[in-house]
Amino acid sequence: MARMTMVQAINLALHQEMERDDSVLVLGQDVGVNEGVFRVTAGLLAKFGEPRVIDTPLAESAIVGTAIGMALGGLRPVAEIQFSGFALLALGQLEGNAARYRSRTCGQRGVPLVVRMPYGGGVRALEHHSESREAIFAHVPGLKVVIPSTPRTARALLAAAIRDPDPVIFMEPKKSYRAFREEVPEEPETMEIGRARIAREGNDLAVVSWGAMLRPTLAAVEQVEEARGVSIRVIDLLTISPLDRETLVRAVKETGRMVVVQEAPLSFGPASEIIATVNDEALLWLEAPVKRIASWDVNTPYFAREEAFFPGVERIRKGIEETLDF
Amino acid sequence: MPRKIVQRFQVPFLQVLDEKGKVDPKLDPGLPDEDLVRLYEAMILAREADQRMLRLQRQGRIGTFGPATGQEAASVGPALAMGPRDWLVPSFREMGAMLMRGIPLSTILLYWGGWEEGNVFPEEARTLPIAVILASQVPHAVGLAYAERLRGEDAAVVAFFGDGSTSEGDFHEALNFAAVWKAPVVFVCQNNQWAISTPFEKQTASETIAQKAIAYGMPGIRVDGNDPLATYVAVRDALARARAGEGPTLVEALTYRLMMHTTADDPTRYRSDEQVKPWQRRDPLVRTRLLLEKRKLWDDEREAELRARCKETIDEAVKAYETWKPPRPDVPFDRVYATPPAELEAQRKEFLASLPGADAGKGVD
Incomplete structure (x- = not known):
């Protein structure tokens, strides 16, 4: 066991999967010599060499398009898109x-x-660097959409995604990349794709959250529990598609109350599907x-004003209390 | 620093077999007789199948169909140049090449009949399915070529697309990637000069498609796409380059779409018969037969025998297609993921229950 950031944990999964299976390779912009703009691919080029760690030209469609061809040719490509936007x-x-x-x-x-x-x-980057568009991918039959929330889940789910026989969109909450360990x-570890995790047990209400929203959710839950003497279950969704309906339905049946916290805009998102x-x-x-606690249906504002638009501890706490008091 | 020219480029053109059936002796690839006959037979089968499928569409026995009449040489010449381990990445007017790769005509009929089973090819055909999002298959070819080389295979990839596809971003991105990677891939553009109603001159301001290769750092060549020997030679040479690690080549086969874009299209809305006529005289089948006759490989008797053989092959394929028994109606649920998630299994049950005459929850065999 080592205490790691999410960046280190994802990097560990990439190293171990490339060691385990010769057909795994990594491609994308700046993933080789520069080791990724967030250094997620650190050490891969040095260890595995150029044919398996490819610094590609700048073209997202061809990064994915050629990766599809590689997959059809028997390889297991891990393509990096520098920012989800x-x-x-x-x-x-x-x-x-x-x-x-x-x-x-x-x-x-x-x-x-x-x-x-x-x-x-x-x-705090430019336009197109702050969006949460998981719903766009989750709407497509045939894709799986995975969003880890912590270093350990990121590592285990990425290993599972690489071993998965189907295409997996692996969305990494960059706010959590280095925020905590x-x-x-x-030892290599995988988690089942399509299975949510109970991040905190509780019986009076269930909060569903994923990605970078998990931390403010947990903070808000602690405040409410302390203030009101209730116990709140926190479901860390981990996979957006296929959705773990069983865990969600069980939570409602056992608690009677549910709040969903999503970083994406309110309408037509995973919260609505839940x-x-x-x-x-x-x-x-x-x-x-x-109750849904989400961003608003506006284009994500530039970074100077974006923070106020994402759900924060205060909004989440209020939402939980309103649902408890209904 | 003076102003100067830093690069000059040339775009070669190749024709080996002219419209009168005459081969340029300096360019003759010296194919054995049986290969010349094979090229001709493959083109006749493709033409006959094309014409039959147009009738089948009019009779409602298959769906919308895109014929390749007049373009056969652009597809069979490259197929003859390919080795058994090479991959064919088609667009949708390569029936001649697909048949040469050993894909049964009955499978191709299933595709145009609206069944995904028409994309299930024998593994040894090494052929990807027909691509409908034009040019989207071109990056796949590049990735496939990369994979073959990484796994130490000697195989190369031949990717087809049309002149319209060369306006798509995926075409440009794929050529760029291939050249940077020196991927063992050959790009074959069937320039039939029409993208439905859009003529070549409205598709691009380039004089040729071939010259687009130059910007990506690979050779480009325009060939007479109605000359099966020219398409063969260009792709043979390009495959040799690819296998030698010298990277990709763009081959532009200049041909002409003699018929409609698909059966849903009426070309009289945008072009005249007068425009088409000169290209009818350049029919690849005519010149190839003239060549075979000159070489004493062909006569009316052999022609009649071949046409009868093609008719029999097509009759059998149509029969196999029309007597094919579809699998149970819920197979699409099996094929979204390797293992259907619980939600999909639940939806499968509802789907089956929704079918006319089906009892709730009971499968249909």
């Missing part, structure tokens, strides 16, 4: 090809591809409407 240039390849190849060929050819991308706010086992699931399977167990 640029990944939409590759959406044509993801929706049009990566997600469809298995269906298109009746199962003859799958695309075991991982597309890693840092997402979300918090690094966690014990990460030295509420639809509760509506379908646990409506009569609800003691209060399921």
Whole structure:
């Protein structure tokens, strides 16, 4: 066990998966010599050499498009898109090809591809560097969408994504890249994709959250628990698609109250899908409407004013209290 | 520092077999007789299948179909140049090449009949499915070529696309990546001069497609795309370069779309018969037959025998297609992921229950 940041933990997964399997390779802008703009790919070029660590030209569609070809040719590419805001240039390849190849060929050819991308706010960079667009990918049948929240979950889920036979969009909350450390086992570890994690046990209300929202959620939950003597369950979603409906429905049945915290804009996001699931399977167990605490339906403001637009501890705390008091 | 020219470029053109069936002796690849006959037979089968499929579409027996009549040489010449371990990455007018790779015509009929099963090819055909998002297949070819080289294979990749596709970003990005990586890939543009109603001169201000290669640092060559020997030679040479580690090549096969874009298209809305006529005289089948006759490899009797053989092959394929029994209706649920998630299994049950005559929760065999 070592205490690691998320960057170090993801890096550990890449090293171990490339050691374990010769067919794993990494490609993207600045991932080799520069070791990634966040240094996530540190040491890979030195250890594995150029054919398996590729500094590509600057073109997101071709990074994903050529990676699809590599996957069809028997490799397991891990493509890095430098920021998720640029990944939409590759959406044509993801929706049009990566997600469809298995269906298109009746199962003859799958695309075991991982597309890693840092997402979300918090690094004071330019426009297109702060968005949370997981819903766009999650809407596409054939893609899996994974968002880790901590170093250990990032490492274990990335290893699982690399071993997965289907394309996985792996969204890394860059605000959490170096914000805190966690014990990460030295031995290779995977987690099941499609399975949420109970980050905190509780019986009076359940909060669902993922990615960088987990930390303010936990802070708000602690405040409410302390102030009111209640116990609150925190579900760390980890996989957006396929959604772990079972864990969500069980939480409603056991607590009767649910709050969903998402960094993405309010409308048409995962929170809405979670509420639809509760509506379908646990409506009569609800003691209060399921509340969404999200960003607003505006284009993510530039970094000087972005912070106020993301859900913070205060908004989350209020939302939880309103739901408890309903 | 004086103003000076830092680079000059040339765009070569190649024709080996002219419209009268005459081969330029200096350029003759010296193919054995059986290969010349094979080229001709492959083109006749592709033409006959094309014409039959147009009728099948009009009769409602297949869906929308994109014919390749007049473009056969651009597809079979490259296919003849390919080795068995090479990959074919088609666009959608390469039936001639696909048949030469050993894909059954009945499978191709399934595709145009609206069944994904028409994309399931024999592994030894080493062929990816038809691409509908134009140019999106070109980066796949580059990645596939990279993978083959990384795994130490000697195989190269031949990727097809049309003149319209060369306006797509994926075309440019793919060529750029391939050249930087020196990927063992050959790009073949079937320039049939029409993207539905958009003529070549409205597609690009370049005089040729071939010259687009130069900007990416790879050779480009324009060939007479109605000359199967020229398309063969250009792709043979490009494959040799690819295998030698010298990187990709762009081959522009200048041809002409003699018929409609697809059966859903009416070309009389945007071009006249007068425009088409000169290209009918350049039919690749005519010149190839003239060559075979000159070499005493062909006569009316062999022609009749070949046409009868093609008809039989096509009849059998149509029969296989029309008697093909589709699998159970819920197979799409099996194919989204390697293992369907619980939600998809739940939806499968609802789907099956929604089918006319189906009992809730009971599968249909």
